[in-house]
Amino acid sequence: MKIKSYVAGQWVLGSGDFRDFHHAVTGEKIAEVSSSGIDFKTVHEFGRKTGGAMLRKMSFHERGRMLKALAMHLHEKRKQFYPISYMSGATKKDTWVDIDGGIGTLFVFASKGRRELPDEPFFVDGNMEMLSKNGTFVGRHICVPLEGTAIHINAFNFPCWGMLEKLAPTLLAGMPAIIKPASQTCYITEAVVKEIIDSKILPEGALQLVCGGVGDLLDHVDCQDVVTLTGSATTGLKLRTLPSIVQNSVRFNMEADSLNCCILGSDATPGTAEFDLFINEIVNEMTTKTGQRCTAIRRTIVPRNCTAAVLDALRQRLDEMKIGDPAIEGVKVGPLVSRSQVDEVRKVLAQLKNDAEIAYGGDESFEIVGGDSQKGAFFPNTVLYCDQPLRNTAPHNLEAFGPVTTVMPYDSIDEAVELAKMGKGSLVGSVFTGSDA
Secondary structure, three states: OEEEEEEOOEEEEOOOOOEEEEOOOOOOEEEEEOOOOOOHHHHHHHHHHHHHHHHHHOOHHHHHHHHHHHHHHHHHHHHHOHHHHHOOOOOHHHHHHHHHHHHHHHHHHHHHHHHHOOOOOOEEEEEEEEOOOOOOOEEEEEEOOOOOOEEEEOOOOOOOHHHHHHHHHHHHOOOOEEEEOOHHHHHHHHHHHHHHHHHOOOOOOOEEEOOOOOOOHHHHOOOOOEEEEEOOHHHHHHHHOOHHHHHOOOEEEEEOOOOEEEEEOOOOOOOOHHHHHHHHHHHHHHHHHHHOOOOOEEEEEEEHHHHHHHHHHHHHHHHOOOEEOOOOOOOOEOOOOOHHHHHHHHHHHHHHOOOOEEEEOOOOOOOOEOOOOOOOOOOOOEEEEOOOOOOOOHHHHOOOOOOEEEEEEEOOHHHHHHHHHOOOOOOOEEEEOOOOO
């Protein structure tokens, strides 16, 4: 299938330079995409003048009701997206997280718009401030929609949820959106957007979709626009420093590389509920979406005297997680999104092995259930062990974006805290303990 973009009120096919994409399980070609030939200046103007003008006339409550109507419509149609999602290697559970979870964000923001914001097209922020002694000069903040567009550049791992979680607050704020999905899974985003457009719930111009390259899309932004990126820190730095963004002080929001951690408390020894929950969480975060999540636990921080027990427990649990074609009963872990992603994860794994040793998996050959081991994008669940994590820093700086985690020991609470902070980034860490101390 040839993936189209939806711009300026019509579906458009790229004029050339198509890029091919393949089924993650079988390796068969399933799609080709290009944005060549799109006039991105026109795309911007259409969003600002057509979609933005309509949204700005609506009150928060009207926008909230619009979001609820869209959420209900997509919820009713959600099952038609599942087979398309499976082509990316997603299991049924992965698909639910992406599609049903994404629709859930629409419901959340619809509710917030109607319950927490006024039935007006603007929002008064704070009390009136007296700026002169006798009250002849006062000031008050009022929030109104920006008159530009919100450009959302998204990652490949959540093609539905990643779009809808950004689209919902954008529309609630009265701004039109231009969605630029990652090309690897843009066919899923396209299917959802087609259903949104066909529903006619949103005003024309409120949502546009660009599938393929970004072209000169960001060369036309100004101070009324917003740009968001979910992707790598390298890409973020490149975009953040574009002249059009710097010179126009464009609002730029980035969610990039961050190596989450999970810490096992010294009291959570084998046999405790906390230990079992800890192991379950590590395995769940390693295998959901085949580890292709920004929230995946890359650094497993444990008391040194529990290291062997943790590694044994992980081996036992991961042995139960069958890898293969998600359509086959009993398969728990699907392939990565593409063969190129397999190559990327192997490249990072090779670098990690300079500072850590393989404790489980990591092999070139491993057993899969169904699928094509040569053409499919399968990768083994892999656990590394870094004995000196304060000295060997690769596990804190390199992210293998797949079913990979590194176990690292600590000798004191202060050491555990120091290790947690070495991951940097903007995401989270978890602590499993039964102690309040």
